[in-house]
Each structure stands twice: as C-alpha cells, then as structure tokens.
C-alpha cells in the first residue's frame with residue numbers, strides 16, 4: 259500500500275542518514291525516490307561524504323561506496339532488528355580510519371544486538387570481545403579454536 | 419581463425435596454470451574449453467587450490483576466487499606484456515599468507531615489468547621499492563607525498 | 579535472546595562435530611582464505627530454514643553435506659544446531675516460554691530432512707513462525723553475506739525500491 | 747621503457763599541477779578512501795587514448811576536468827602527461843628513436859582536445875600507433891581497475907571465450 263511504502267521509506271531514510279554520518283564521521287546521505295508515484299518510483303542513493311559534493315553513489319570511490327552500502331544495510335536492519343547480525347568481510351575495501359569508525363559503531367550497536375563479524379582486518383579484530391579462529395590443518399576439514407584478542411593482534415602484526 | 423584461437427588458448431592456459439601455482443603455493447588450474455568447436459565453445463575456469471578438490475571457480479571461497487582471477491589476469495598479461503602493469507586494490511580479500519605470495523610474485527615480475535599497485539594492505543606496501551602517498555588535506559583536492567617504506571609500515575601498525 | 583553456541587557436524591567443511599562458542603556481544607570470526615568462515619554463515623542460514631541452495635553457494639540442497647576429502651569419505655548427513663540463551667533478556671512474545679532455545683536441522687544423503695526445537699521434532703513452518711517478526715525471517719537484513727555490499731552498490735533504482743517494498 | 751613520472755593538472759581531484767615520481771620497479775600507491783588513488787589510474791588510461799567515459803567512471807568526457815570544490819571553482823582544462831625513460835632498455839621497434847618519451851593529452855572545458863608527443867602536437871591515432879603491440883593498447887591487461895577481478899570471477903563461459911578471441 260502507498261502509506262506503508264511511504265512510512266517504510268521515511269524510517270529507512272532517516273536511519274540511513276544517521277548511520278552514514280556515524281560511519282563517515284560526518285557528511286549526509288539519503289535514499290531518494292525518483293518520480294512522484296511512489297508505487298513505481300525508483301530509489302536512488304544520494305551521498306555526500308564530509309567535504310565532498312553531493313551526488314549518486316556511482317560517483318564515490320571504492321571504499322566510499324562500500325561504507326555507504328554498509329550504512330544502508332544498518333538502516334534496513336534498524337527497521338526490522340534481529341537478536342543478532344552477521345557481517346561477512348564487509349570491511350575489505352575500507353582504509354584504517356573508516357575501519358575504526360565501522361568497528362566502533364558495531365561496538366555501540368552490540369549493546370543491544372549481538373554481532374558476528376567475519377574479517378581479515380586487524381583493527382576490526384581488535385575491537386571485538388572475542389575471536390573465533392577457523393583453521394584447516396587437515397586438508398578440507400575445518401576446525402575452530404578460541405583466540406585471545408591481544409595475542410591475535412600481536413601475532414597478526416605483519417612480519418615485515 | 420581457429421588456429422589463432424587455439425594457440426592463444428594454449429598459451430594462456432599454460433601461463434594461467436603456472437601463475438596459479440605461484441600464487442597459491444601449489445595446486446593447479448586450467449581454463450577449460452566447453453564443447454568441441456572452439457569457435458563457439460565457452461571457456462570455464464577450473465581450479466584446485468592445494469589440498470582441495472577440483473571444481474569450477476564458483477565453488478571456491480571469496481579470497482580463493484580473487485587469487486584465481488589474479489592468476490588469470492597475469493596469464494593474459496604474459497600473453498601481451500606491456501612495459502608496466504597497474505593493479506587497483508586486487509589484494510583486498512586476501513589473507514596474510516596469500517598476500518605475501520602475491521607481493522612476492524610482483525617483486526619477481528618487477529624485474530622485467532614495472533608495477534604500480536594501489537593497496538591498503540601493509541604486507542603489499544612492505545614489499546614495494548617505493549611508496550607514493552596520496553592525501554586530501556584540502557577538501558576535494560588530491561596531493562601526493564613520497565613515503566618511506568619502513569616508516570609507513572611502522573606508522574601503519576594498527577594503534578590498538 | 580543471545581546466540582550462545584553453533585554446533586555443526588557434516589556441514590560442508592565442518593565434517594567433525596564442532597561447537598563454536600559465540601557467547602559475547604561482538605564476536606570476530608577469523609582465519610585464512612578457504613578455511614570455512616563463510617561456511618559457518620551458510621550453516622546459520624540453513625538451520626533457520628533456507629530452501630534456496632544458491633543462497634548457500636550450492637547447486638542442490640545435498641551440496642551442504644560434507645562431500646569428502648583426500649583422507650575422508652563423504653558424510654552421511656549434515657546437522658546444524660543454534661543454541662540461544664534467553665535468560666537475561668526480557669522474555670516477551672513467542673520466545674517468552676524458553677530459557678534456552680535450541681533449533682536444529684538435519685539432512686541425510688538419502689534426502690530425509692528434519693527440524694527440531696528443543697529436542698522435539700517440528701515442521702519447517704514452526705521454525706519460521708518462531709522467528710517471524712524477530713528480524714530473522716527470509717527478507718531480513720540480519721545476515722549480510724560476502725559480496726552483498728557490492729550488489730547493493732550496483733543495484734538499479736527499481737531493485738532498491740523493491741527492497742523497500744519487501745521491507746514494508 | 748620505464749614510466750618515470752606522471753604529471754597531472756586539472757584532472758579530477760588533481761586540480762593543482764602535480765608530479766608523481768614512479769621511477770622504480772615496484773611502486774605502491776597508498777592513502778585513505780576517496781583521496782584520489784584510482785583517479786591516477788583513470789588519468790593513465792585517459793592519456794593513452796581512452797574514449798569511453800565509462801572506463802574512467804565518468805558519464806561524459808568533460809567529467810574528467812576538475813569540477814570544483816567548496817573552496818575552488820571548476821578548472822578550465824585537464825592535462826595529463828606520462829614521461830617514459832628509455833635509456834636503460836634495449837631500444838627496439840617504434841620506441842627506438844626516443845631516449846625520453848613524453849605523451850600528453852589536454853581537454854578544455856570548451857571541448858578542445860589535443861595529444862602531444864615530445865612536445866609536438868599529434869593525432870590520437872599517432873599515440874595509439876606508438877603503443878600498438880606494446881601491451882598498452884585498448885584490449886590489453888596492463889591496467890586492472892578496482893572491481894575488474896570481481897567481473898572476471900562472475901564472467902560467463904561466452905564472456906571468457908570472448909576475452910580469448912580479443913587477445914588472439
């Protein structure tokens with residue numbers, strides 16, 4: 259129905275804008291409806307990272323696109339929250355500053371929602387309460403091991 | 419022509435298999451032609467990382483898929499080499515061991531081909547001869563600065 | 579309602595019975611490429627009632643059963659169990675009566691499929707009803723798989739509006 | 747033939763005349779998200795004769811000219827120059843006569859486009875001919891942009907065969 263869709267759009271738009279600012283440390287974004295008739299309008303992501311011009315998501319850099327999409331994922335999650343949220347390597351294209359803000363936001367959201375996050379990123383690992391290591395010492399067979407956060411970050415410092 | 423295509427396929431297939439083994443530290447791969455008539459056959463990537471079963475690329479993990487595609491890129495490059503090769507963040511989904519092999523292969527290939535590599539990965543940075551830092555201290559305006567490799571890796575250790 | 583343990587046996591690369599303790603607010607799952615991290619995510623989707631093989635990077639549902647390795651024969655069946663601890667939360671709604679909630683799914687090589695709630699056999703429908711409205715249903719944003727973010731970036735305006743409609 | 751410097755002015759975020767020294771076998775370009783790294787790659791494609799705006803993440807060719815910021819007006823023109831040092835290499839083929847090779851491209855806001863080889867104006871055709879057979883032509887694998895690896899992974903069998911045909 260038109261009202262339900264408009265209400266959903268309002269809620270998602272506000273949450274998207276808020277999560278975007280938290281992840282980028284500023285800036286603004288919206289999920290804009292193209293056209294007047296909501297029932298067949300398109301929805302377009304308009305984003306403005308701090309200090310940059312407003313524009314569609316296509317104009318952003320690789321990492322900016324990813325962080326903007328993460329903000330939208332969190333907005334949809336806010337609309338229909340679950341007891342837990344699982345994220346598989348969404349931080350791959352992020353630089354260190356954006357990764358820190360991403361991890362810090364998860365820590366904040368983790369007060370009400372449990373987060374299981376797959377990552378190769380040491381900064382994300384360092385923000386977690388607990389690390390589960392998955393190993394494959396025997397060919398083709400997975401096993402898990404508990405990993406100490408400080409020890410893992412230490413071990414994980416690139417041996418350069 | 420059929421001969422040209424078959425010859426190209428032979429050369430690319432051999433190079434792909436070789437680069438795959440170098441990047442994975444073992445295993446094997448091929449670019450298989452589906453069907454008998456080469457002029458309308460499809461080409462499918464069949465890959466077998468060390469200790470795993472043979473199968474199409476779709477069955478691999480995220481990082482394994484990326485590393486396999488990098489091997490194919492290098493195979494096409496080998497077929498038609500240029501004085502330089504530019505790679506934009508291809509190492510994003512790789513774990514530390516695969517990143518080390520990727521960076522080591524580039525070092526080897528760099529004896530004959532100049533490599534310009536965009537990366538957020540400290541292990542890749544540590545393997546480079548020179549780092550060019552791009553900054554945006556003024557909103558929307560890029561500038562560059564020479565960065566010392568050891569210093570950058572040091573600075574880049576996550577402040578955890 | 580907090581997920582405290584994930585138990586897997588015969589599911590993809592987790593051929594050995596494995597218990598993953600995830601009883602913390604923010605858990606990071608780490609390990610080398612191809613070691614099985616995304617397989618854990620597939621397992622969570624599967625036990626919550628997923629029926630589309632493609633959503634778990636499989637071609638048919640039996641592809642989730644461990645299909646053998648150099649040293650081992652294929653497994654006869656796959657089973658995944660999620661154990662929720664509900665003691666500390668306000669106990670409301672459909673979940674109210676449970677202190678601990680175990681949801682389990684089994685699939686045998688012969689194709690026999692079963693769902694279990696706290697040790698009692700139920701229908702898939704009952705598992706879906708239990709999670710209805712908790713954000714863990716099929717159209718929810720609780721599980722973001724590898725590559726999903728890229729698809730959102732590439733989504734056309736009609737596809738994004740479709741996501742809004744599904745969520746409405 | 748080694749690329750020793752890239753000079754940009756008015757190209758995307760490189761509004762200020764900038765010289766990037768890349769005179770080493772293995773150069774890593776680093777910096778925060780959105781600072782301009784991929785824009786350098788677009789510049790290299792552009793000066794080698796790229797005509798499709800989409801290959802440089804633009805909608806029209808004039809999109810590559812710096813379009814202004816909070817503090818600055820849009821630039822009147824974009825220029826990119828590649829400087830190759832050919833002293834240490836065996837000097838063979840089309841490149842043989844050059845010790846140093848400078849390839850430059852300029853585009854003004856009014857739409858005037860020009861190509862320059864060692865300071866002399868040439869046609870785009872001459873730049874393409876110079877790089878023909880050096881692996882820097884349009885169908886080559888010398889420049890792998892962000893996301894290209896993902897497209898290869900997703901490529902259908904017909905698309906992969908098409909790549910073989912292009913390379914043949």
Ligand SMILES: Nc1ncnc2c1ncn2[C@@H]1O[C@H](COP(=O)(O)OP(=O)(O)OP(=O)(O)O)[C@@H](O)[C@H]1O
Nearest residue numbers: 479480481590611612613614615616617643644645
């Ligand atoms: N039914 C099955 N039986 C045995 N092995 C399987 C089965 N299904 C998938 N696999 C294996 O699981 C592996 C993929 O694991 P997974 O995708 O979880 O890796 P990952 O840890 O997420 O890696 P990455 O960091 O690269 O994303 C592949 O090697 C694949 O062959």
Ligand SMILES: Nc1ncnc2c1ncn2[C@@H]1O[C@H](COP(=O)(O)OP(=O)(O)OP(=O)(O)O)[C@@H](O)[C@H]1O
Nearest residue numbers: 319320321758779780781782783784785811812813
């Ligand atoms: N003509 C132009 N004028 C001014 N700015 C532009 C122009 N074209 C693109 N930009 C800006 O360039 C930025 C993108 O830069 P780029 O893609 O090079 O980032 P990056 O360093 O590769 O980042 P990432 O690590 O996230 O991939 C965007 O903020 C975009 O607004």
Ligand SMILES: [Mg+2]
Nearest residue numbers: 479480616724
């Ligand atoms: Mg994975």
Ligand SMILES: [Mg+2]
Nearest residue numbers: 319320784892
């Ligand atoms: Mg980029």
